């Protein structure tokens with residue numbers, strides 16, 4: 001694949017516009033379909049060499065067209081092929097009709113397909129053009145194929161997955177492998193689409209990268225290319241203040257562990273110095289658990305105000321175990337002009353007072369990152385969460401725009417979005433990352449990056465990725481402690 005397209009994500013609408021631009025620039029659309037269908041046939045032969053029969057299911061649009069090309073190519077290569085269509089193939093139009101007439105195989109109605117052991121299904125029912133729930137006849141076939149556990153190779157998207165949102169429309173195939181074209185679609189990386197797509201292969205059917213780049217928005221799969229310009233090697237002359245001073249604010253004596261975990265991770269994550277700001281009544285318990293991390297008594301807004309005079313303290317984490325209430329709100333509002341990770345209780349404290357926070361962030365021009373999981377997101381952005389028409393990416397973008405902060409919308413498909421609309425979707429997190437204290441670890445890594453001078457978006461994207469890698473390294477039995485020990489170096 002072309003380098004410029006490496007991590008790019010597109011929506012089906014953008015893809016349709018790219019196709020149109022390609023046609024307008026003189027590229028023959030049927031030759032694109034031929035490349036797509038040939039790529040599917042090659043993948044089928046490569047991935048399923050022992051298949052006794054390829055069952056190609058073709059739909060009423062161009063996804064079906066890709067299927068007819070693939071079926072013909074598979075038959076030409078000597079494979080057994082059975083061809084089924086959803087709807088009357090004589091109603092196909094344009095390139096789809098051309099593809100059907102270039103295929104010598106007889107086609108029968110999809111309702112007659114009985115899965116047999118040894119079959120491999122090539123799913124070309126619907127791709128980017130799925131506009132509503134799968135029709136009943138397609139849902140029936142999905143159920144029969146699911147029940148028979150035969151493997152599915154999906155063309156562009158597993159039929160039933162919405163290419164924009166990743167949601168299931170009525171029912172969806174569960175693919176072992178998906179061959180898509182030009183660039184992954186957002187529905188390939190958002191859940192449940194990601195899980196149902198299986199292994200994703202992106203095939204370049206020959207649309208020039210400049211046409212793709214001209215239509216694509218600033219949406220990427222998260223990875224080191226996003227932040228590498230800030231990660232750089234440590235300079236030879238560096239010292240601990242140059243690597244940045246991170247402050248983490250602790251809750252009261254009964255709930256100090258979460259903030260200490262974030263603080264410990266801050267050091268591992270690369271901050272030069274980390275200080276835990278503790279209320280007086282929790283000083284003793286915090287002191288008894290700390291070694292490399294410094295401790296400072298911060299009980300009141302006045303204490304915090306005094307600390308803020310020290311401009312070497314670059315970044316703050318407020319929220320883990322802090323407690324919900326006025327103190328959290330007062331502290332957060334004082335920190336909006338600095339680099340701030342507002343996590344957990346820090347966010348929840350603003351459920352009834354979010355406008356004050358959002359206005360302060362907008363007016364202060366700091367680097368603020370908020371890290372809601374689904375429940376926190378719904379509490380802070382109820383109108384966005386309730387809008388079923390929006391994808392998770394669009395929800396994160398709307399929340400970033402409302403709050404003026406970088407939003408890390410957590411989950412198996414964490415989305416990081418900036419107020420500008422720039423966004424990444426993270427795909428490296430294993431399911432066992434959802435463990436107690438995992439969020440405190442993430443907050444600490446983001447804080448470490450902010451302390452080192454990363455802008456908020458890159459700080460958050462890099463942290464989400466390192467957090468995912470830590471989960472992979474720590475393995476299935478990961479705990480917050482082993483996660484903290486498994487954070488990989490910045491790359």
Ligand SMILES: NC(=O)C1=CN([C@@H]2O[C@H](COP(=O)(O)OP(=O)(O)OC[C@H]3O[C@@H](n4cnc5c(N)ncnc54)[C@H](OP(=O)(O)O)[C@@H]3O)[C@@H](O)[C@H]2O)[C@H](O)CC1
Pocket residue numbers: 015019032033034036059060061062063064065066125126127128129130131132133134135155156157181182205
């Ligand atoms: N550049 C590329 O990536 C290329 C991709 N190709 C392939 O083309 C498809 C997209 O083709 P398109 O025709 O736009 O869409 P589909 O084939 O997915 O579906 C459209 C047809 O299906 C009807 N439709 C949609 N949803 C439903 C539904 N739920 N039930 C019944 N029918 C449905 C729709 O009819 P309408 O009534 O809604 O108009 C269309 O008839 C892409 O996925 C790739 O596989 C090209 O081959 C090469 C270039």
Ligand SMILES: [K+]
Pocket residue numbers: 063123124125126127154155156157158159
């Ligand atoms: K499909």
